[in-house]
Amino acid sequence: NVHGLGALVPEEIRWIQASVNGRIEKRNVKPRDTVREDTVLIEMCNPELERDALDAQTQLVAAEAGLANQRVQLRSQYLNQKAQAATVRADYTRAKITSETDAALFNDGVGSARTYKLSKSTADELAERAQIEQERLDIGDDSIKAQIAVYEARVRQFNVLYDLRRKQHDALKVRAGLSGEVQDVAAQIGQQVTLGANLARVADPSKLKAEIRIAETQTRDIAFGQRVGGGGR
Numbered sequence: 001n002v003h004g005l006g007a008l009v010p011e012e013i014r015w016i017q018a019s020v021n022g023r024i025e026k027r028n029v030k031p032r033d034t035v036r037e038d039t040v041l042i043e044m045c046n047p048e049l050e051r052d053a054l055d056a057q058t059q060l061v062a063a064e065a066g067l068a069n070q071r072v073q074l075r076s077q078y079l080n081q082k083a084q085a086a087t088v089r090a091d092y093t094r095a096k097i098t099s100e101t102d103a104a105l106f107n108d109g110v111g112s113a114r115t116y117k118l119s120k121s122t123a124d125e126l127a128e129r130a131q132i133e134q135e136r137l138d139i140g141d142d143s144i145k146a147q148i149a150v151y152e153a154r155v156r157q158f159n160v161l162y163d164l165r166r167k168q169h170d171a172l173k174v175r176a177g178l179s180g181e182v183q184d185v186a187a188q189i190g191q192q193v194t195l196g197a198n199l200a201r202v203a204d205p206s207k208l209k210a211e212i213r214i215a216e217t218q219t220r221d222i223a224f225g226q227r228v229g230g231g232g233r
């Protein structure tokens with residue numbers, strides 16, 4: 001037989017560490033307090049993180065405003081260009097009708113050759129302008145998409161930055177991360193802590209395991225699969 005002192009201890013014991021640098025401002029719990037996953041154990045402050053979060057939010061708002069403004073401006077330019085293309089097409093349609101009428105009169109011997117040539121020249125010129133305006137319109141649509149994409153990428157960039165800064169700022173409120181009981185609060189008010197510093201220890205008392213301490217002189221008698229008993233058994 002192997003004898004040793006034992007105790008029931010929680011299977012899950014977790015040290016809650018600082019995920020950002022900061023100064024301890026408030027301790028909201030003490031040992032033996034019951035906590036949930038979202039319980040704020042400790043509150044820290046870091047003016048630099050607070051400023052960075054505010055700056056990132058300001059940059060994101062400015063980028064979103066820039067995107068909205070660019071959309072309005074480009075949309076307005078596109079509509080103006082579209083209206084110009086429609087005007088040229090209308091002028092071409094009228095010139096084409098006039099040219100066809102003059103051609104018919106000329107062929108009937110009523111109209112003059114000069115009038116017909118002038119109207120045909122005008123129609124041909126407007127046909128070419130209408131084609132150019134349509135091509136500009138098609139290119140303009142692609143250009144708008146490209147320019148908008150640049151602004152959208154900028155918004156996404158600042159959104160990612162703001163999300164990072166916000167999470168860093170939120171990390172100043174140190175949460176338990178699991179439901180259980182506070183075993184220890186290592187941080188003291190006013191203490192400056194760095195990333196990775198142990199702040200508090202939380203355990204889940206609902207899941208226990210037996211922990212037995214055996215003297216070194218008896219370890220040779222320990223075997224895998226050995227049964228554990230209590231009292232005189």
